[in-house]
Amino acid sequence: MASTPPIDQPKERYNAPAAEKRWQKTWDDRQVFLTRETPGKPKFYVLEMFPYPSGRIHMGHVRNYTMGDVLARYKRAKGFNVLHPMGWDAFGLPAENAAVERKVHPRKWTYENIAAMKAQLQSMGLSLDWTREIATCDPSYYVHQQRLFLDMMAKGLAYRKSSKVNWDPVDQTVLANEQVIDGKGWRSGAEVELRERLQWAFKITGYADQLINSLKTLDKWPDKVRVMQENWIGRSEGLMIRWALDAKTAPKGMNELEIFTTRPDTLFGASFMAVAPDHPLAKAAAEKNPALAAFCDECRRMGTAAADIETAEKKGFDTGIKAIHPLDPTWLVPVYVANFVLMEYGTGAIFGCPSGDQRDIQFARKYNLPVIPVVVPATEPARGEALTKIHEGVCFDGDGVMINSRFLDGLTPKAAFDAVAKRLEGEKIAGQPTATRKVNFKLRDWGISRQRYWGCPIPVIHCDVCGIVAVPAKELPVILPEDATFDVPGNPLDRHPTWKHVTCPTCATPAVRETDTMDTFVDSSWYFVRFTAPHAKTPTDAAASNYWLPVDQYIGGIEHAILHLLYSRFFSRAMGATGHLQKNVAEPFDALFTQGMVVHETYRRAGIAPPQWLLPTEVSFDGEGETRTATEIATGQPATIGSIEKMSKSKKNLVDPDDIIAAYGADCARWFVLSDSPPERDVIWTEDGVKGANKFIQRVWRIVDDVADAKGANAGEKIPADFSPDAVALRKSAHKALHAIGQNIEGLRFNVAVAGLYELTNALSAALPKSGPGLPWAIREATEILVQLVSPMMPHLAEHCWERLGYNTLVADAPWPLAEPALLIDDTVTIAVQVNGKRRAELTVQRTITAPELEAAALALDVVVKALEGKSPKKVIVVPQRIINVVA
RNA sequence: GCGGACAUGGUGGAACCGGUAGACACACAAGACUUAAAAUCUUGAGGGGGCAACCCCGUGCGGGUUCGAGUCCCGCUGUCCGCACCA
Numbered sequence: 001m002a003s004t005p006p007i008d009q010p011k012e013r014y015n016a017p018a019a020e021k022r023w024q025k026t027w028d029d030r031q032v033f034l035t036r037e038t039p040g041k042p043k044f045y046v047l048e049m050f051p052y053p054s055g056r057i058h059m060g061h062v063r064n065y066t067m068g069d070v071l072a073r074y075k076r077a078k079g080f081n082v083l084h085p086m087g088w089d090a091f092g093l094p095a096e097n098a099a100v101e102r103k104v105h106p107r108k109w110t111y112e113n114i115a116a117m118k119a120q121l122q123s124m125g126l127s128l129d130w131t132r133e134i135a136t137c138d139p140s141y142y143v144h145q146q147r148l149f150l151d152m153m154a155k156g157l158a159y160r161k162s163s164k165v166n167w168d169p170v171d172q173t174v175l176a177n178e179q180v181i182d183g184k185g186w187r188s189g190a191e192v193e194l195r196e197r198l199q200w201a202f203k204i205t206g207y208a209d210q211l212i213n214s215l216k217t218l219d220k221w222p223d224k225v226r227v228m229q230e231n232w233i234g235r236s237e238g239l240m241i242r243w244a245l246d247a248k249t250a251p252k253g254m255n256e257l258e259i260f261t262t263r264p265d266t267l268f269g270a271s272f273m274a275v276a277p278d279h280p281l282a283k284a285a286a287e288k289n290p291a292l293a294a295f296c297d298e299c300r301r302m303g304t305a306a307a308d309i310e311t312a313e314k315k316g317f318d319t320g321i322k323a324i325h326p327l328d329p330t331w332l333v334p335v336y337v338a339n340f341v342l343m344e345y346g347t348g349a350i351f352g353c354p355s356g357d358q359r360d361i362q363f364a365r366k367y368n369l370p371v372i373p374v375v376v377p378a379t380e381p382a383r384g385e386a387l388t389k390i391h392e393g394v395c396f397d398g399d400g401v402m403i404n405s406r407f408l409d410g411l412t413p414k415a416a417f418d419a420v421a422k423r424l425e426g427e428k429i430a431g432q433p434t435a436t437r438k439v440n441f442k443l444r445d446w447g448i449s450r451q452r453y454w455g456c457p458i459p460v461i462h463c464d465v466c467g468i469v470a471v472p473a474k475e476l477p478v479i480l481p482e483d484a485t486f487d488v489p490g491n492p493l494d495r496h497p498t499w500k501h502v503t504c505p506t507c508a509t510p511a512v513r514e515t516d517t518m519d520t521f522v523d524s525s526w527y528f529v530r531f532t533a534p535h536a537k538t539p540t541d542a543a544a545s546n547y548w549l550p551v552d553q554y555i556g557g558i559e560h561a562i563l564h565l566l567y568s569r570f571f572s573r574a575m576g577a578t579g580h581l582q583k584n585v586a587e588p589f590d591a592l593f594t595q596g597m598v599v600h601e602t603y604r605r606a607g608i609a610p611p612q613w614l615l616p617t618e619v620s621f622d623g624e625g626e627t628r629t630a631t632e633i634a635t636g637q638p639a640t641i642g643s644i645e646k647m648s649k650s651k652k653n654l655v656d657p658d659d660i661i662a663a664y665g666a667d668c669a670r671w672f673v674l675s676d677s678p679p680e681r682d683v684i685w686t687e688d689g690v691k692g693a694n695k696f697i698q699r700v701w702r703i704v705d706d707v708a709d710a711k712g713a714n715a716g717e718k719i720p721a722d723f724s725p726d727a728v729a730l731r732k733s734a735h736k737a738l739h740a741i742g743q744n745i746e747g748l749r750f751n752v753a754v755a756g757l758y759e760l761t762n763a764l765s766a767a768l769p770k771s772g773p774g775l776p777w778a779i780r781e782a783t784e785i786l787v788q789l790v791s792p793m794m795p796h797l798a799e800h801c802w803e804r805l806g807y808n809t810l811v812a813d814a815p816w817p818l819a820e821p822a823l824l825i826d827d828t829v830t831i832a833v834q835v836n837g838k839r840r841a842e843l844t845v846q847r848t849i850t851a852p853e854l855e856a857a858a859l860a861l862d863v864v865v866k867a868l869e870g871k872s873p874k875k876v877i878v879v880p881q882r883i884i885n886v887v888a
Numbered sequence: 889g890c891g892g893a894c895a896u897g898g899u900g901g902a903a904c905c906g907g908u909a910g911a912c913a914c915a916c917a918a919g920a921c922u923u924a925a926a927a928u929c930u931u932g933a934g935g936g937g938g939c940a941a942c943c944c945c946g947u948g949c950g951g952g953u954u955c956g957a958g959u960c961c962c963g964c965u966g967u968c969c970g971c972a973c974c975a
Binding site: 223224227232259260261262314340351359558561676681686698743751754757758830832837842876877886887 | 889890892893894899900901902904907908911912913914915927928929954955956957969970971972973974975
């Protein structure tokens with residue numbers, strides 16, 4: 001039987017760094033984590049967002065990849081064929097910056113970083129199949145991406161258009177709308193300029209409806225992400241209405257103005273029209289009106305930054321042009337140019353109904369335009385209040401009833417919408433219907449041209465004779481030239497002396513290659529497909545993608561809620577349309593989990609501005625709570641403890657995973673990031689927390705060591721005939737933990753699973769010094785269950801313990817144990833007894849007790865008798881196995 | 889401005905479908921072991937009252953539904969996140 005060792009013979013501590021290296025080698029030698037497609041087993045594809053090879057992994061990676069690994073190992077033990085691959089999102093600007101700053105070739109820099117980070121990831125003990133590793137910068141990957149591009153081009157899904165683009169003056173490249181944050185480049189932070197350019201784009205708008213509609217089917221995605229995508233795609237239903245222009249005031253050759261509106265019901269409240277400064281009508285009017293031309297110029301100069309928009313005054317300029325109201329030919333409405341109308345949305349023109357729109361009412365008051373209430377609440381006093389407010393300059397945009405609207409009066413806005421649509425659809429201007437129903441989207445096509453070297457070359461050739469010609473399939477890949485120069489800004493491919501000069505594949509005349517490369521988000525839009533057949537000669541392998549897709553669980557940061565996740569959803573559809581995916585995998589990620597960040601306190605030298613940040617390793621601490629102070633170790637000077645923020649180089653609040661792994665081991669880091677905080681929330685990294693995790697590791701090892709030493713408890717021993725109450729209690733604890741922790745891992749509630757493991761460990765510790773029939777066997781059983789439950793989270797420790805328990809197999813190969821259902825149910829239950837909803841007593845009764853028996857037992861309790869004062873209860877609520885409430 | 893999420897002890901958090909709030913951990917305190925420290929072990933702890941059994945209060949604030957609310961509904965406040973002139 002087990003006993004605690006004498007104090008004077010301390011047990012050897014578990015040496016994590018040494019043990020971890022050993023087990024990593026064992027897994028590797030035995031190819032334990034090679035992906036298998038064993039027939040008869042269900043598949044499970046678990047994927048974490050692959051990293052950019054910046055050079056070092058950070059704690060965010062540790063957290064992300066640990067979560068995925070726990071799930072992958074668990075599913076593997078549950079008997080699934082698991083695909084758990086890793087690769088590198090390896091094209092990108094930092095490689096070119098390194099080339100400029102350190103005179104190192106982007107390829108060399110990238111592959112060195114990959115090697116360093118791969119070693120770091122391997123030191124974490126992740127159950128990855130490294131034979132499937134891919135790097136997007138490798139021609140063996142991007143050759144297939146070029147193939148996809150050409151097929152998309154053939155289908156019209158990739159095309160070239162001249163458009164206004166977001167130009168980043170620092171990075172000297174074009175950015176997609178999604179890459180402009182608050183008017184600044186997502187990477188450089190520079191103010192983005194608008195420039196007109198020819199560029200390649202993907203027709204993502206062709207799938208706008210599908211992309212928004214099928215969000216509903218993604219029930220295992222966070223609501224937050226679905227809402228963000230829905231808003232980004234921005235669907236709205238309305239009417240395109242053509243307004244005839246008054247011939248006396250309109251510029252020559254312009255006789256109508258088309259607008260888009262979602263509120264045709266408010267048409268009788270119209271008091272002005274407004275067009276964008278770039279609208280053809282504005283340009284035509286400006287030709288004869290220098291003041292108007294100046295106004296348009298001023299609008300164009302206005303920044304696109306959020307702050308500018310926030311503070312910018314709503315300004316307009318009366319063109320003098322009048323538009324004829326579509327529902328009343330005698331009603332003329334003035335046409336303004338306004339700085340708040342966007343050329344990119346709808347038709348670049350609107351009609352303004354001041355009473356129903358706050359922006360319009362401000363505009364109307366500023367330019368003394370009529371404000372006609374057309375929708376008001378159906379009943380008083382709300383109606384009167386709304387009218388007063390409109391008079392004071394506050395619009396009413398709620399539901400209600402139509403007024404001042406002739407044939408619409410008395411209708412609801414919705415009915416009025418339909419009535420207006422019906423009438424205008426039937427009327428004609430110049431032989432065409434005055435109005436048509438239309439669905440509009442905010443989503444724009446995805447511009448992918450980048451004037452960069454370190455990206456996937458766009459495989460087309462520009463020929464003066466033939467136009468745009470696809471690079472023939474047999475000439476793929478178009479490989480990046482090695483001998484590029486990075487000493488001056490601009491695109492190294494464009495100024496390369498020879499690379500771009502080719503002969504046209506069609507007519508053999510001299511021609512030039514496209515020198516733009518693809519946005520790196522293209523690379524990450526289909527890597528999860530490539531993982532299913534990373535060595536295939538074609539972009540995809542039908543059998544493999546049919547088998548493995550969709551990804552069953554995708555894990556990554558919320559920062560990709562729109563960009564990467566929307567692009568991938570588009571790509572899976574485009575790959576279906578071009579025949580690269582057979583099965584219907586329009587939605588590539590069945591379940592999505594967005595994990596929180598790893599955050600840490602910040603430290604800086606006291607009293608110095610601007611702040612001089614200090615690394616956590618550069619400070620020491622005194623005191624606790626509010627009196628806690630920090631000192632800079634090197635100088636002895638006081639340091640200020642700042643707010644808790646995302647770990648970042650700039651604030652220096654970094655903890656290097658390598659340091660933790662070297663000092664405590666990977667399991668300790670893994671356990672820490674899984675503990676305490678729910679995985680979707682931020683986790684605060686603390687030294688105390690790391691020590692606590694390490695304490696638990698040593699504790700598990702000590703218990704296993706003791707149990708392994710104890711007599712009468714060997715692997716595979718027969719179940720005893722008799723169990724003492726202590727033994728039964730321990731078995732129940734173990735089997736309940738087994739059941740609960742499995743559920744918690746499946747639900748990604750890792751922090752709750754961790755708590756459950758602490759509970760089991762506590763129960764086991766408490767049982768060790770005891771004795772009785774069957775107890776040694778129960779201890780042995782509980783210990784093995786503990787080791788198996790711990791194994792997805794701390795795999796090295798678990799292997800070490802498994803070996804110590806006498807196994808010469810790997811716990812990584814052991815099937816997940818099954819809980820015995822009989823042990824999950826207790827014979828007795830404790831029931832709370834309430835009087836008038838307040839807990840007054842507890843009753844411990846047989847689980848099988850009947851409701852009347854329970855009621856009788858409760859009513860017999862002293863506190864209940866006293867509370868009733870001899871009267872009979874008004875009511876007794878009995879919830880079997882939970883609670884009984886006596887209403888006095 | 890629009891949209892979304894969240895609010896529980898000193899701290900991170902737990903609580904399945906409305907059914908004993910505070911599991912588990914960290915920090916803390918006391919004790920054991922030690923010359924001492926570390927490590928380890930034991931015990932304690934939401935707040936207030938009482939020698940005690942026990943009693944009162946308690947999940948951001950104000951209402952409501954219910955036998956019963958951290959959980960559901962209405963209205964606030966605060967924090968965080970996303971979008972941002974979208975017609």
